[in-house]
Amino acid sequence: MRAISGLWRWRRNPLRRATDLSEAWVALVALVLVIVAAPVLGSLVGTAAQDSLQQTVREQRHSRHLVTATVVRRLGGAPSETDPDTSAAHDARSRVLADWTAPDGTRQHGPALTNLKSPHRGDRFRLWTDPHGRITTRPLDSPTATTHAVLAGFGAALLTAGLVESGRRLIVWRMVRRRYARWDQAWDRAGPDWGKAGTGS
Known part of the structure; x- marks a missing residue:
């Protein structure tokens, strides 16, 4: 406006x-x-x-496939991997050694994260894997x-x-600088004779 x-x-x-x-x-x-x-x-x-x-x-x-894994034993230490998309608190996740069967039928064994509060041998939990059974995020x-x-x-x-x-401000800034430069030139031309008698001012 x-x-x-x-x-x-x-x-x-x-x-x-x-x-x-x-x-x-x-x-x-x-x-x-x-x-x-x-x-x-x-x-x-x-x-x-x-x-x-x-x-x-x-x-x-x-x-990506949701498979059922079985806890072999609990692993110590902080979780080495997290799922940034989950809304659950990461503190509640436990690191375990687990067995699971990949979607292609191969048996897998390795560390995994579970949201079981106190995992014990034989407990089951769900995890996401790729078609070859490698753990991935949901x-x-x-x-x-x-x-x-x-x-x-x-x-x-x-x-x-x-x-x-930003473009508008830059253009206006350049216009203002050009205007001031013209004023300075005009003042330089008129300045020496400013206020003198007989100069027509």
Whole structure:
């Protein structure tokens, strides 16, 4: 609105300078870009991220499997691996030596993390593996992917708006510096004769 009112104010004003009108036009173009281009770009980025992340969801659902593992014994020390997508407190997870059968039928044996509070030999728990039985994180779910895509779209829109505003400020700053340079030149021409009698001032 400030850009539009600026254009209207300088439309037929006798005090208007060329730079005043230019600044108002720059502000108006920046406003239009923020209102139109930023949401469009944010929507495009969000849609692209959604498509990509949903494809990842489908691939991970196909390639990751939930299997049942059996505790062999508890291992000491802090957990060596964590799943960043889980919401459970990591302090409640225990590190154990376990046996499990991979989706391809091979028997697996190795350290794993379990949410059993006090694991004992023979206790069962579930863990995610790839098709060959290697432990992996749980697959990305669709709502989480959508949330990431929405955040990516908002981020792109805000970044676009910030870049447009930064560009506007840079252009106006250069205009102001050019105006001051012209004033300095005009003052240098008029300065030596300022206030002297007979100079026509």
